[in-house]
Amino acid sequence: MVELTLNFAQILVNSVITGSVFLLASLGLSLTYGLLKFPNVAHAEFFTFGAYMAITFGEFWKLGFALGAVGGFFASGLLGLAAYVTIFRPLTRRGASLIHMTVASVGLGLALRFSIQQVWGRQIILFKEEFGKFDIGPVRLTDLWVTIIIAAIVLGIGFHLLLSRTKLGKAIRATADNPVLAMASGINTEKILVIVWFLGSGLAGVGGVFKGADARIAPIMGFEVIITAFAVVILGGIGSFYGTVVASYILGFAENLGVVALFYLDLTIEYRTAVSFIILVAVILLKPEGLAQIQLRAIKRNSTA
Amino acid sequence: MNGSERNLLITVGAALGGLAFLGVARILPSNNISFIADAVVAVGLFGILALSLNLEYGFTGLVNFGKAAFYMIGAYASAMFSFALAPVIFRQFGETVQAGLLMFTGGLVGGVLVSALAGFLVSLPSLRLREDYLAIITLVFAEIIRVILRNTYFYDDVGGILGLRHVPSIFPVVQGRYELYPLTNAVFVMVFFLIFYFVANLIVNSPFGRVMRAIREDETAAQALGKNTFRVKAQVFSVGSAIAGASGAIYAQYLGYTSTDLFLPITTFQIYIIAILGGVANNNGALLGSVFVILLDRGARVIKDYFGSVPFLSAIDPLNLQFILTGILLVMFMMFRPEGLLRESKLKTLPD
Numbered sequence: 026m027v028e029l030t031l032n033f034a035q036i037l038v039n040s041v042i043t044g045s046v047f048l049l050a051s052l053g054l055s056l057t058y059g060l061l062k063f064p065n066v067a068h069a070e071f072f073t074f075g076a077y078m079a080i081t082f083g084e085f086w087k088l089g090f091a092l093g094a095v096g097g098f099f100a101s102g103l104l105g106l107a108a109y110v111t112i113f114r115p116l117t118r119r120g121a122s123l124i125h126m127t128v129a130s131v132g133l134g135l136a137l138r139f140s141i142q143q144v145w146g147r148q149i150i151l152f153k154e155e156f157g158k159f160d161i162g163p164v165r166l167t168d169l170w171v172t173i174i175i176a177a178i179v180l181g182i183g184f185h186l187l188l189s190r191t192k193l194g195k196a197i198r199a200t201a202d203n204p205v206l207a208m209a210s211g212i213n214t215e216k217i218l219v220i221v222w223f224l225g226s227g228l229a230g231v232g233g234v235f236k237g238a239d240a241r242i243a244p245i246m247g248f249e250v251i252i253t254a255f256a257v258v259i260l261g262g263i264g265s266f267y268g269t270v271v272a273s274y275i276l277g278f279a280e281n282l283g284v285v286a287l288f289y290l291d292l293t294i295e296y297r298t299a300v301s302f303i304i305l306v307a308v309i310l311l312k313p314e315g316l317a318q319i320q321l322r323a324i325k326r327n328s329t330a
Numbered sequence: 331m332n333g334s335e336r337n338l339l340i341t342v343g344a345a346l347g348g349l350a351f352l353g354v355a356r357i358l359p360s361n362n363i364s365f366i367a368d369a370v371v372a373v374g375l376f377g378i379l380a381l382s383l384n385l386e387y388g389f390t391g392l393v394n395f396g397k398a399a400f401y402m403i404g405a406y407a408s409a410m411f412s413f414a415l416a417p418v419i420f421r422q423f424g425e426t427v428q429a430g431l432l433m434f435t436g437g438l439v440g441g442v443l444v445s446a447l448a449g450f451l452v453s454l455p456s457l458r459l460r461e462d463y464l465a466i467i468t469l470v471f472a473e474i475i476r477v478i479l480r481n482t483y484f485y486d487d488v489g490g491i492l493g494l495r496h497v498p499s500i501f502p503v504v505q506g507r508y509e510l511y512p513l514t515n516a517v518f519v520m521v522f523f524l525i526f527y528f529v530a531n532l533i534v535n536s537p538f539g540r541v542m543r544a545i546r547e548d549e550t551a552a553q554a555l556g557k558n559t560f561r562v563k564a565q566v567f568s569v570g571s572a573i574a575g576a577s578g579a580i581y582a583q584y585l586g587y588t589s590t591d592l593f594l595p596i597t598t599f600q601i602y603i604i605a606i607l608g609g610v611a612n613n614n615g616a617l618l619g620s621v622f623v624i625l626l627d628r629g630a631r632v633i634k635d636y637f638g639s640v641p642f643l644s645a646i647d648p649l650n651l652q653f654i655l656t657g658i659l660l661v662m663f664m665m666f667r668p669e670g671l672l673r674e675s676k677l678k679t680l681p682d
Contacts, residue, residue, distance in 0.1 A: 129665065136656045136658050252474070256468055295477055299478060305467060310455045
């Protein structure tokens with residue numbers, strides 16, 4: 026077996042990058058799950074669609090990577106919005122059960138994935154964009170990775186400010202907490218849902234752009250990431266923004282540690298996906314409400330003490 | 331029957347008729363009986379899977395997005411059991427029909443048991459929670475067990491992307507007459523479908539079946555009446571997985587081969603459209619839906635030959651179109667007719 030010195034700094038940085046992509050991929054899923062109370066399996070396809078639209082805008086139409094990524098955001102956002110308006114809103118209004126909503130989202134995901142495969146082909150596509158590489162101490166970084174981390178930080182701070190400082194954020198929290206009460210207090214919950222679906226799907230699209238630029242673009246990429254995204258959502262607590270942030274980085278770290286462990290055990294790193302399953306089962310067994318509840322309880326204990 | 335229902339029926343009927351016509355037009359000139367027999371085998375296998383999904387989804391309201399995984403576990407486990415039994419059986423019986431039968435029976439029992447156990451264990455953590463947790467955990471489990479089996483080599487050339495080869499078949503090809511093989515298997519699979527059809531009907535018309543429906547309609551009410559809903563759900567999930575495992579075992583012996591690539595997540599969603607299209611909580615619907623989906627599947631392959639020559643249509647891959655259509659149908663049914671085409675079967679209980 027090959028002797029390897031572990032580069033802990035690199036593992037940590039890689040975990041942050043992986044976690045940032047998970048955050049982008051799962052935030053919309055968690056928020057729509059919290060608002061409409063069903064797991065939207067088609068969220069995976071918003072991730073994939075963003076990547077394909079970005080490469081179409083950025084490289085086939087030669088607009089550049091940055092504009093492509095912005096295009097990916099809007100394309101996925103609009104797709105998510107269209108899905109909400111044409112499918113999930115009518116279903117909610119008809120009083121469809123959680124099961125029916127979930128099965129409908131599976132059907133939508135199927136139709137979208139194979140439409141994507143029909144338009145762009147099932148073979149892998151790679152971004153031609155070259156990202157500059159540089160070293161900081163022992164850590165290798167690329168421009169893309171720095172962009173991913175900055176994007177996640179901007180998203181984190183932006184969403185925190187949105188939720189805590191603005192009227193819109195307050196309305197989002199109120200709607201997530203109790204939609205009927207929110208509506209009764211004069212909040213336009215319909216507008217909130219539209220905004221959240223657009224933002225959440227768009228962010229998934231950006232996640233897809235980054236993942237696609239870092240690895241490859243394929244019709245299956247969204248389905249691969251949704252497995253981890255569900256673990257993030259359940260671990261973070263459904264609908265909780267702060268929980269999702271923490272859970273994303275926990276999963277990112279766990280996956281990178283898993284890769285190292287598998288390498289040392291001389292096993293294929295393909296097994297790394299099992300990490301999210303183990304975490305998912307553990308959370309469901311031990312703490313099905315997720316991290317968000319733990320925090321709340323700690324705060325309550327502090328405030329009463 | 332109101333207007334919208336009739337329209338739906340007419341649309342589906344027209345689609346079925348068109349595909350059937352294309353299929354027949356393609357098959358008759360080449361006189362290819364094997365093609366039809368192979369489709370019948372697929373109808374039977376998917377019919378059995380739909381029966382098992384109906385027990386979970388239709389009658390009990392449990393969402394299992396990992397059906398393909400239990401189908402796969404049945405195929406893999408039965409193949410492994412057959413391999414393990416093969417040396418003993420061959421020493422005792424030589425290469426005879428009894429040997430094939432014994433190996434299949436051993437494999438089937440093993441596959442069913444392992445599949446049931448897997449279903450039981452996977453459902454266990456989430457059954458006390460809301461149904462969406464079960465949906466998520468089965469979806470994730472299915473993908474992960476597939477990735478793991480795809481990357482695990484039991485020996486140098488057994489397992490992994492190579493799959494399991496030389497799975498013992500129950501009907502050996504006699505004197506090179508390959509055309510008889512799908513035909514005998516078609517009959518064999520349909521016999522199994524009928525067995526499971528009667529088993530499923532027995533279950534749902536028993537007192538146990540009434541508890542299943544009660545859980546689907548209102549779990550709290552069922553609990554209030556003193557039913558241990560947690561145990562019933564775990565039992566239903568185990569039985570459903572066992573039946574799916576049996577289908578996998580039959581599939582593995584039919585192909586003489588099994589591989590993770592035969593059990594992609596798309597298989598699960600095909601089983602959903604079968605169960606929903608035929609009629610949720612209606613076992614007759616399993617066969618109707620299965621015929622429809624297999625016609626769609628075989629039709630897509632047949633149409634491919636026709637599409638090639640048409641300038642515009644040749645750009646569309648019928649296999650993509652098939653799954654796009656499957657997805658759209660799932661959405662449409664959830665929106666306009668979540669109970670499926672056939673109504674829920676009435677409870678058949680013996681008068682006191």
